[in-house]
Amino acid sequence: MVTKMVQATGFKRILELCKAGRFREAEMILKGLQDEFLALCEENDVLKKQLGEVAEILDLSERIRFDGRKYWLDEDGEITGPFCQVCYDRDGLLIHLQARGPQWECSHCKSIFLETVPEQPSARQNAHAEKQLPLFMDREYA
Template identity: 55%
Template sequence: MFSTMFQATGFKRTLDLCKQGKIDEAAVLLKSLQDEFLAVCEENEALKEQLSEVADVLDLAEKIQFDGQKYWLTDEGEKKGPFCQVCYDRDGLLVHLHEHKNHWECQSCHGLYMVQQDSQTETKKKTILRTTLKKTIPLFLEQEMV
C-alpha cells in the first residue's frame, strides 16, 4: 500500500522536476522509483510462489484420506500409502510407513501404528481437511504484516 502511494506521488514529482529543468534531481528521484519498482516486483514473485505452494497444499488435502490413524493418498484412482500422521501434521511431509507383522513404523519419527480394521473413515476425512486449511491461512496473514 505504502509503495503504491509513494510511486504515484513520485512520478508526478519527477515530471514536475523535468518541466522545471531540474534534470539531476529528477534523475535521483527516478532512480529511487526504479528501486521501489524492483522491490515490488520481487515481492510479487514471492507472493506468487507462496500462492502456488498454498494451492499445492490444498490440492494435496483433497487427495489425502485419514483412516483413523494413518494417511492414504488417492492420486488418479491409485491408492498410495500409508503415510505417517505425525510427520504430515507437523511438517507437511508424506513419509511412507514401513510394514511389520502387527504394526506400521515411521522411519522418520519412529512412530508406531497398530494394524487395525477399517472404521470411521468418512468422519475422520472431513476433520483432517479442516485442520490442513487452518494451517494454511496464516501464510497470508504473515505476508500482510510485513
C-alpha cells in the same frame, strides 16, 4: 494503493523538475522510484511462490484420507500409502510407513502403528440396540 499514488506523484514531480531544468533532482527521484519498482517485483515473485505452495497444500488436503490411524493418498483413483499420521500432522510430511509384521513403522519418527481388525459390536451393545423403543408406536396406550 498508496504505492500507486506515490509513483504517480513521483512521476509528476519528475516532469515538473525536468521542465524547470532541474535534471539532477529528477534523476534522484527517478532512481528512488526504480528501487521501489524492483522491490515490488521481488515481493510479487515471493507472493506468487507462496500462493503456489498454498494451492499445492489445498490440492493435497483434498486428496488425502485418514483411516483413524494412518493417512492414504488418492492419486486419480489409485490409493497409495500408508503414510505416518504423526509426521503429517506435526510437520506436513508424507512419510511412507514400512510393514514390519503385524505393524507399520515410520522410518522418520519411529512411530509404530498396529494393524488391527475392526471391532465387532459386543453382545451387550447388541442387547442394548434391541431394547430401544421405536420412534412411533403402532397403537396408542392409555
